Amino acid sequence: MDRPTFNERAAYDDSYDPRLAPRYAEIATFMRAPLRIDLQGVDVGIAGVPFDGGVTVRGGARHGPRALREQSTMMRGIHHVFRFDPFELVSVADVGDVRFNSLFDHDGAEDDIRVFFERLQAAGVTGLAAGGDHSITFAILQALRSPVPLGLVHLDAHCDTWGPLHGTAFHHGSPFRRAVEAGLVDPARTVQIGMRGAQNSSEGWDFCAQTGMRVLFAEEVDALGVAGVVAEARRIVGEGPAYLSLDIDVLDPAWAPGTGTPEMGGLSMREVQGIVRGMRGLRLAGADVVEVAPPFDPAGVTALAGATLMYELLCLLAEARTLRS
Numbered sequence: 001m002d003r004p005t006f007n008e009r010a011a012y013d014d015s016y017d018p019r020l021a022p023r024y025a026e027i028a029t030f031m032r033a034p035l036r037i038d039l040q041g042v043d044v045g046i047a048g049v050p051f052d053g054g055v056t057v058r059g060g061a062r063h064g065p066r067a068l069r070e071q072s073t074m075m076r077g078i079h080h081v082f083r084f085d086p087f088e089l090v091s092v093a094d095v096g097d098v099r100f101n102s103l104f105d106h107d108g109a110e111d112d113i114r115v116f117f118e119r120l121q122a123a124g125v126t127g128l129a130a131g132g133d134h135s136i137t138f139a140i141l142q143a144l145r146s147p148v149p150l151g152l153v154h155l156d157a158h159c160d161t162w163g164p165l166h167g168t169a170f171h172h173g174s175p176f177r178r179a180v181e182a183g184l185v186d187p188a189r190t191v192q193i194g195m196r197g198a199q200n201s202s203e204g205w206d207f208c209a210q211t212g213m214r215v216l217f218a219e220e221v222d223a224l225g226v227a228g229v230v231a232e233a234r235r236i237v238g239e240g241p242a243y244l245s246l247d248i249d250v251l252d253p254a255w256a257p258g259t260g261t262p263e264m265g266g267l268s269m270r271e272v273q274g275i276v277r278g279m280r281g282l283r284l285a286g287a288d289v290v291e292v293a294p295p296f297d298p299a300g301v302t303a304l305a306g307a308t309l310m311y312e313l314l315c316l317l318a319e320a321r322t323l324r325s
C-alpha cells in the first residue's frame with residue numbers, strides 16, 4: 001500500500017515517520033509522536049515532569065523534558081538489535097507535561113505528579129516519564145498502585161536511599177528509601193546498578209544493606225561485565241511486575257555532563273544500553289529517565305543520551321504491553 005504524502009495527512013499522527021516529515025520539522029514532541037493530552041487510544045504515553053525542587057546541588061532538571069523532546073526528534077523506528085518498531089507494536093503518544101498547581105510546595109508538587117500519573121494509570125496508559133529530578137519517581141510509583149510491591153531496576157550513580165535532609169524527606173536523594181518504606185517497592189526484588197562516589201555518611205548504603213537491596217557498585221559492574229550484570233539483575237527482579245528508573249548520572253560525566261550531581265568513574269553509553277536491552281521481557285509497569293539538566297549540557301550530548309535511552313525504554317515498554325495482552 002502506498003504511504004500517504006505529507007499533505008494528505010488529516011492529522012499529525014504520522015509525524016514520527018521521517019519518511020513523511022523530516023526530523024527537524026514540525027513541533028518537537030517526544031520522538032515526534034502525536035500529542036495526545038486526552039489519552040484517547042494511547043498505549044504508551046511519554047510524559048514530561050519539569051520539576052527540580054528536590055535537587056540538593058545543581059539545579060536545572062526542570063528544563064529536562066524540553067531538551068529531551070528536542071533531542072528525541074533524532075530517534076527513528078526500527079531498533080537495530082530487536083528488529084521491531086515500537087511505534088508499530090503499540091500506540092505511542094506524547095501526553096504532555098505534568099501540570100503543577102503547587103509548584104513551590106513540595107508536598108503539593110508531589111501530589112500534582114501523582115495525580116497526573118494516576119490519570120494515565122486509570123486510562124490504561126503505560127507511562128514513560130522524562131524528568132525532572134529523581135524525587136519525581138516516588139510520586140510515579142505511588143500512582144502505579146501495584147497490587148504487589150514492584151521489583152525495581154535502578155541505574156544511577158547514587159542509591160537515593162537517604163533519609164530526611166534539611167528537614168524534609170522530599171529530595172532527589174530519597175525516593176527509593178521512601179518507596180521501600182511505603183511498601184511500593186520490594187527491596188528483595190530491587191537491583192541498583194552503577195553506584196560510586198564518596199558520601200558524607202553511609203546512611204543510604206546502610207539502608208540498602210539492611211533491607212536487602214542488591215547494589216552493584218561501578219567496580220562490580222566492571223568485574224561482572226554487561227552480561228553478568230544483566231543475569232544478576234534478572235535473577236533479582238524475577239518474573240513479577242517491575243519498574244525501571246534511570247538516572248542519567250549513571251553514565252560517566254564524559255557521556256552525560258549535564259546533570260545535577262555528576263560522579264566521575266561512571267558507566268559508558270554502550271554499557272548502559274547493553275544493560276537496558278538486557279531487561280527485555282521484564283514485566284515493566286513503567287519507566288523513567290531523570291536528572292538531565294540542560295543548563296550544564298552546552299553541546300546537548302546529555303539530552304541526546306537521555307533521549308536515546310528513552311527510546312530503548314520505549315521498546316521495552318511497548319513489547320511488555322504486547323506480551324501482556
Ligand code: MN
Pocket residue numbers: 156157158247249250261291
Ligand atoms: Mn544520581
Ligand code: MN
Pocket residue numbers: 134156158160172247291
Ligand atoms: Mn538518582
